[in-house]
Amino acid sequence: MSEPKKFLKFGSSGIRGIANKEITPQIALDLGLAIGSLYPEVVVGRDPRIAGEMIENAVTAGLLSSGSKVVRIGMVPTPTLALASKGHGCGIMVTASHNPAEYIGIKVFKDGMSFDTEQQQKIEEILMTGTFRYANWDKTGSVRNPGTAIDDHIGLILQNTSNACLKVVVDCGCGAASVITPYVLREMGCEVITLNSQPDGHFPAREPEPVDETLGLLKSTVRAADADLGIAHDGDADRMMAVDDQGNFVKGDKMLAFFAIREAKKAIAVPVDASKVIDDLLAGIKIARTKVGDVYVAEELKKIKGEFGGEPSGAWIFPRISLCPDGIYAAARLVEIVEKEGELSRLLDSIPEYPVKRGAYLCRDKERAMIKITQELKGLGEINTLDGIKADLEDGWILVRPSGTEPKIRITVESSNNCDELYRRAEEIVRKAVA
Ligand code: MG
Numbered sequence: 001m002s003e004p005k006k007f008l009k010f011g012s013s014g015i016r017g018i019a020n021k022e023i024t025p026q027i028a029l030d031l032g033l034a035i036g037s038l039y040p041e042v043v044v045g046r047d048p049r050i051a052g053e054m055i056e057n058a059v060t061a062g063l064l065s066s067g068s069k070v071v072r073i074g075m076v077p078t079p080t081l082a083l084a085s086k087g088h089g090c091g092i093m094v095t096a097s098h099n100p101a102e103y104i105g106i107k108v109f110k111d112g113m114s115f116d117t118e119q120q121q122k123i124e125e126i127l128m129t130g131t132f133r134y135a136n137w138d139k140t141g142s143v144r145n146p147g148t149a150i151d152d153h154i155g156l157i158l159q160n161t162s163n164a165c166l167k168v169v170v171d172c173g174c175g176a177a178s179v180i181t182p183y184v185l186r187e188m189g190c191e192v193i194t195l196n197s198q199p200d201g202h203f204p205a206r207e208p209e210p211v212d213e214t215l216g217l218l219k220s221t222v223r224a225a226d227a228d229l230g231i232a233h234d235g236d237a238d239r240m241m242a243v244d245d246q247g248n249f250v251k252g253d254k255m256l257a258f259f260a261i262r263e264a265k266k267a268i269a270v271p272v273d274a275s276k277v278i279d280d281l282l283a284g285i286k287i288a289r290t291k292v293g294d295v296y297v298a299e300e301l302k303k304i305k306g307e308f309g310g311e312p313s314g315a316w317i318f319p320r321i322s323l324c325p326d327g328i329y330a331a332a333r334l335v336e337i338v339e340k341e342g343e344l345s346r347l348l349d350s351i352p353e354y355p356v357k358r359g360a361y362l363c364r365d366k367e368r369a370m371i372k373i374t375q376e377l378k379g380l381g382e383i384n385t386l387d388g389i390k391a392d393l394e395d396g397w398i399l400v401r402p403s404g405t406e407p408k409i410r411i412t413v414e415s416s417n418n419c420d421e422l423y424r425r426a427e428e429i430v431r432k433a434v435a
Helices: 025-036 052-066 078-087 117-129 149-159 181-188 216-224 252-263 277-281 294-304 327-341 344-349 366-378 419-434
Strands: 015-018 041-046 069-075 090-094 103-110 167-171 191-195 229-233 240-243 267-271 286-290 308-311 315-317 356-362 382-384 389-393 396-402 408-414
Touching: 025 052, 025 090, 025 103, 025 117, 041 052, 041 078, 052 069, 052 090, 052 103, 069 078, 078 090, 078 103, 078 149, 078 327, 103 117, 149 181, 149 327, 167 181, 167 216, 181 191, 181 229, 181 327, 191 216, 216 229, 216 240, 229 327, 240 252, 240 327, 252 267, 252 277, 252 308, 252 315, 252 327, 252 344, 267 294, 286 294, 294 308, 294 315, 327 344, 356 419, 366 382, 366 389, 366 396, 366 408, 366 419, 396 419, 408 419
Parallel strands: 041 069, 041 090, 167 191, 167 229, 267 286, 267 308
Antiparallel strands: 015 103, 090 103, 229 240, 308 315, 356 408, 382 389, 389 396, 396 408
């Protein structure tokens, strides 16, 4: 029986850690064996990270050892793998998403969506108890390399978008999007200028996370080329962030509202930390709030049969494509909207932006501090305990969450007219609790 390993717990994004230190071939082999013990056919893909091939081969060996048939689709974005999982038992993606280059990880999908909590627990149980199913010598698995996953994904996106003749700058960050987004936009009719669109697991151009600070080249190129917009992805292209025609980074909450007002018909799902602007813009629409993490947004969307879900971090879920955030489709949809409705900066101007303030406090005993914080926040307004504790007040909200990975308590405050004062009150409560 193998030793239980603490980092083999699936988080909201599978397992993730530093390659060959925290995530080793042994771990990947065990995970392949565990998944293969439950699924007779599995599709496997990876992003361009240096350790990607090593982990892909180890996970494949585990699957084959259990007798599973493996469908290898090579270097692809996560949403491409998620889509491919629809035709097979499940899908394994070797990726560390937006983390720095030294990280690697594994995410697992079924029917186009991340494993839910129950599916994750079944795998964890096999890993913990070591109850792997080894196939007989003549029943070990086989590998196929069909090579059509990217074409299938491109086909689905083109079926769901109309033509557009815009000038678009695309920054793939040397990630997996390099093999798909520029091609999709060109097929739609756009003139595409590519930046960092050669896959390279060292991520030499910028950090894989597409945030304002990492997108200087994209912003200046949009201005210099007089382009209609810019697109940026993270390492595995489940995220998409944009730059408008003025060369300004579009904040996550604005992008979320931008898509939501166009997609929502009856119901959408967003995490607890998304701006209240969404509630103010979508009167009459059911807005389901979830824990922070795209897996939770997807689970809720499935439950409420919503038309759209998203996170301000850049994960946009369009159930018409799949329940995996799809940065490539999001880019195509954004381009389609700008073609039909006009300048992106002008369209964004109609969406208000509420001031937000964030901070974090060191805290060793998070559980004890959270009990104190909960008592204090209860006195302030309506309480929501979906993820940490959120107090909804008349002029905004306060969210206090224990960090999942660090000894810290995080505060987020949003208010259209009273942000500093609310933050000061939240800070006082947290400071007392962690003392
Ligand atoms: Mg990602």
